[in-house]
Amino acid sequence: MDKKDKQYHQPVLLKETLEKLAVKPGGLYIDATIGHAGHALAICQQGGRLLGIDLDPHNLSIARERLHLACPAPNLRGLGALWQLSQANFKNIKSTARQNNFSPIDGILFDLGLSQNQQKGKGRGFSFSDTQSLDMRINPTQIKLTAAQIVNSWPEKNLEELLRLTVQERYAAQIAKAIVRRRKEKLFESGADLATFIAKSIPASSRNHPATKLFLALKMTVNEEVENLKTALAGSLSLLKKGGRLLVISFHSTEDRLVKLWFLEKSQKKELQLLGKAQSPTFTEIKKNPLARSAHLRTAQKL
Numbered sequence: 001m002d003k004k005d006k007q008y009h010q011p012v013l014l015k016e017t018l019e020k021l022a023v024k025p026g027g028l029y030i031d032a033t034i035g036h037a038g039h040a041l042a043i044c045q046q047g048g049r050l051l052g053i054d055l056d057p058h059n060l061s062i063a064r065e066r067l068h069l070a071c072p073a074p075n076l077r078g079l080g081a082l083w084q085l086s087q088a089n090f091k092n093i094k095s096t097a098r099q100n101n102f103s104p105i106d107g108i109l110f111d112l113g114l115s116q117n118q119q120k121g122k123g124r125g126f127s128f129s130d131t132q133s134l135d136m137r138i139n140p141t142q143i144k145l146t147a148a149q150i151v152n153s154w155p156e157k158n159l160e161e162l163l164r165l166t167v168q169e170r171y172a173a174q175i176a177k178a179i180v181r182r183r184k185e186k187l188f189e190s191g192a193d194l195a196t197f198i199a200k201s202i203p204a205s206s207r208n209h210p211a212t213k214l215f216l217a218l219k220m221t222v223n224e225e226v227e228n229l230k231t232a233l234a235g236s237l238s239l240l241k242k243g244g245r246l247l248v249i250s251f252h253s254t255e256d257r258l259v260k261l262w263f264l265e266k267s268q269k270k271e272l273q274l275l276g277k278a279q280s281p282t283f284t285e286i287k288k289n290p291l292a293r294s295a296h297l298r299t300a301q302k303l
Helices: 014-021 038-045 057-070 090-099 116-120 147-153 156-167 172-183 191-201 212-222 225-239 253-268 283-288
Strands: 028-031 049-054 083-087 105-111 240-250 272-274 296-302
Touching (some): 014 105, 014 240, 014 296, 028 038, 038 049, 038 057, 049 057, 057 083, 090 105, 156 212, 191 212, 225 253, 253 272, 253 296
Parallel strands (some): 028 105, 049 083
Antiparallel strands (some): 272 296
16 A cells, blocks of 8 residues: 555555446446545546545545546546546435436446544544534534534433434433433533433443544444435435445444345335345455454445
């Protein structure tokens, strides 16, 4: 890996993703969560024409810089630009593709994980060590609700339901009660503040930080991820040409279960064909990139 590349988020399951996409030169592909363009670069370098979508303006800027350097060719055999980018919520994938005159599609990829800079960066609120923020909005200009507002104002019952229903947190009631008790004395102001408090309030896990599921539930709720994913999957199916492939990389059971059941439903209706079982990273990949450990890739093909 080039030294410069280490600053970028490393794409998970890259080899498996490219095999499943089966990129054809001149084919149309959408990376609906382009991030740092790790998967997108490989698609372009194999001759695919790409539409990259991301809600985070900072990540979109990074993707644009990397694609410009790696795939500078203005056209491919007269077929038009190799890549184009759009700042948008992937729930609007159907209208975004049409606005960019980009269809029908040969392959669509959703990588539902956060980029490394989002996970570990200061001032975003996603990190257990972020002392500056408890925001968690992917795009602050388009989303009003923040994680801080949830933990500092939602009733105890709502907090418990959020944890129990969204991420199946076994200590949902205990966490909700502790949060309400603490905020009467002092409001939560940062990711570090919240994570430290939760770690002292519930039993430690042997594998994950005690606040892992809470942070996940907050991120999902702030960014309306479940509803957006349902809408995005439906829109993707309508964009794919016959034989086009839909790939989803998820990182936790709630999203993976949603994708699994949606794929199954569409396969039973003869709209999609499942292409094998879910794929997980190899031990070698996890050793190189620990952030990949919980990834699952599911693939289906339009009938």
